[in-house]
Amino acid sequence: xxxxxxxxDSKHRRSMLANLTKDLIMNExxxxxxxRAKEVRKFVDRMITYAKKGTLVSRRKALxxxxxxxxxxxxxxxxxxxxxxxxNGGYTRILKxxxxxxxxxxxxxxxxxxxxAQ
Numbered sequence: 001x002x003x004x005x006x007x008x009d010s011k012h013r014r015s016m017l018a019n020l021t022k023d024l025i026m027n028e029x030x031x032x033x034x035x036r037a038k039e040v041r042k043f044v045d046r047m048i049t050y051a052k053k054g055t056l057v058s059r060r061k062a063l064x065x066x067x068x069x070x071x072x073x074x075x076x077x078x079x080x081x082x083x084x085x086x087x088n089g090g091y092t093r094i095l096k097x098x099x100x101x102x103x104x105x106x107x108x109x110x111x112x113x114x115x116x117a118q
Contacts, residue, residue: 004039017043018065022072024092025080029111034096037110041092044112048091051081080112 006013020040023030025047032040043065050058054077062073084091090113097107 004035006035006039015067018067021047022066022069024110024112025066025072025076029109031097031107031109033100034094034106034108037094037108041094041110045089045091047076048080048084049089051076052084054081 006016008016016036017040020030020032020036021043024040024044047062047065050062059073059077062076063070066072080091093111093113095109095111097109099105100107
């Protein structure tokens with residue numbers, strides 16, 4: 001699977017993506033750079049898919065990736081999974097903003113979409 005290195009070593013990158021995933025799950029909307037948002041979208045979709053399965057194994061996989069944050073895992077399994085029962089992927093939306101002033105990185109808002117798809 002191809003992935004972005006984001007200028008970090010593997011431990012820092014994994015930790016950063018897990019923290020961004022937790023923040024998006026808890027707040028349902030975060031502002032970050034475009035490349036980070038595109039990368040974190042994969043992990044959020046994976047966590048919601050685990051939650052839709054609802055098995056003990058999937059809960060343990062989610063806990064392992066989210067660094068044992070039981071509050072975030074509880075929200076994914078109890079709140080977000082029922083919200084997306086009829087949706088097959090595409091749980092996030094990326095809205096582009098202006099460039100960041102310091103380094104001209106393209107900033108975006110990544111958010112969870114609302115409810116079921118019609």
